[in-house]
Amino acid sequence: MGDLKRLAVLGSTGSIGQQTLQVVRALPNQFRVIGLAAADNIDLFQQQITEFKPDFIYFRAEEPRLANVSSQFLALDNIAALPEVDMVVVATSGKAGLSPTLAAVRAGKNVALSNKESLVMAGEIITAEAKQSGAQILPVDSEHSAIWQCLRGESQKAARIMLTASGGPFLYYTPEQLNEVTVEQALAHPSWKMGRKVTIDSATLMNKGLEVIEAHWLFDMPYEHIDILIHPQSIIHSMVEFADSSIKAQLGYPDMRLPIQYALTYPERMPNPELPGVDWSQIKSLTFEKPDFDAFPCLKLAIEAGKKDGTFPAVLCAADEVAVELFLSWRLKFSEIAQLVGQVLSQHQPIAHPTLAEIIKADGWARERLNQLAGGE
């Protein structure tokens, strides 16, 4: 048992959390689940506890009705920093990932990071804390995992990153068509199975913008050297160009279990029969095109916020999170997501090199402001 990697999975009932546990199941005798944390879906959480018998659990609701549970209840940040844990999988969605990510990083853990908002909101703080504690941040996003795999063993930094993007379900829509998009259409992503928030962000391309900011922090890469390539087949998950102009790419079917497993088993790679190799006889053509920044203004908003830095990225995240919630409850039109997020950003009084408290404050301001604007104030 001594060689098992000991995991805490935060957000275990979400899409990435469930797929993390699928990988754990598919690779027997590799992992021991020490901690599980979830925000909702208590029935699934109950099943996960019964199956994985974690020592520690957290559930967002105050008094969850869990049966026959011998696991100890603990605060989310405490699970992220448990001495018994080797690797913390942060698979929570949105702002809720920031605090446990910081707790895990400060505790010097290996952090398999799927939550992109934490790096977008507080990239400067998190990367500085990781440097100090020796924590390793292992990206779980497919694009950042691809870049990380391409950089493996290289003695120099990348000269340029080509972040690929499926383009989402509305790739060739006109602005008029985008205006009439429904929630159901936006939730039907052509290549990736993901949670609701990130699926909408993928439809607006906000998700790709957040990934640009994430790549900036993860790989210490100037924004000028991060390009976006629309690649609708989602087979190339991103590319890296080196000083000598050689390019490396990582490829595979669009299946989040591969980047999850790569982070979980790193530096090893393990066969997993549930992850089939690409059948090249079925792949006729991989195509590439430039993103349409006019049709997808969220992409431009995100990159601008990243370049301006300070509290702008936190405001971007917060405003987008609220706007997506409003869209999902039919209270905003699709095109209004970008409009309102843009307005909130334009009204923001930024702080450079903010403290965590200043980031949280900017986040709160942005949420309130977006709600006000949506309500017609």
Add this chain to the structure above:
Amino acid sequence: MGDLKRLAVLGSTGSIGQQTLQVVRALPNQFRVIGLAAADNIDLFQQQITEFKPDFIYFRAEEPRLANVSSQFLALDNIAALPEVDMVVVATSGKAGLSPTLAAVRAGKNVALSNKESLVMAGEIITAEAKQSGAQILPVDSEHSAIWQCLRGESQKAARIMLTASGGPFLYYTPEQLNEVTVEQALAHPSWKMGRKVTIDSATLMNKGLEVIEAHWLFDMPYEHIDILIHPQSIIHSMVEFADSSIKAQLGYPDMRLPIQYALTYPERMPNPELPGVDWSQIKSLTFEKPDFDAFPCLKLAIEAGKKDGTFPAVLCAADEVAVELFLSWRLKFSEIAQLVGQVLSQHQPIAHPTLAEIIKADGWARERLNQLAGGE
């Protein structure tokens, strides 16, 4: 001067040799050319000697008329094993590469190997000698350089290799059309600028077959795990699939100077303004298809010879070298290259785990036999 990498370039007036010296020129203060060797083109060789002032030279003709040369004449194998040399670039074409490659490997040199025939003919001997002497074989072929770059930093072997192939100038030709192919057509390769022998081998796909055997030896990969993918754009230079089904690919414009430079500067990568980065706005689509083993029987002959091993690959190389010479002098039709090489292979009495002498003998037998068959005997 102590930090300069000291090179011997064998085959300096050929295509790869000239491009090697272009890289040396483009990266000033990195290299010192200690030795130069060439088989023909004495005027160019004279220029190279004047420019690079090597200490040692070799020229195949007995008494070359070289002017104002203070370099010392030496046998080819002695240049390959010079104590003053850090890296030997074997850029000779065909069988002539075998002896100096072995000499360099036995002397424990880093060998930047462009000559694929040496590994095809004597892969078992060369890899065993390299293991014993500690020599490193650094592939210069674009495909093998791609695989080598993809494997960089990985702790496990590849699970599968996808060797890409442009398909050559006759990709969609019918057998009838292939029968009427001229020398000029065969020498006009759509994507790569190469020497005459390898250009014809690319048109028959014999070159891809030799590369399969080369990959087998370089990466200790069973033939069953080496696939060939026709990729006419020649942007992806090959791919590697790992145990977890993740794939890495290396990409770039088809320009031999990139794999040459990678081997020369390894483990560093250096900016070279003559090697432009890929302009993705110009690349709309990368396509893939299966090779047509019936239209290109040389591919099948080579893989079969590799699988049977022993003296078969040496016979393949020798018969092909003679057949290509006869084709280039208009004495064979294009389709007869495969026919005659196939006949020579089918008549061969193989020896398993041959000695170098047995390989040389098989080579001589195959050349004679092919000439006989071509002459109607």
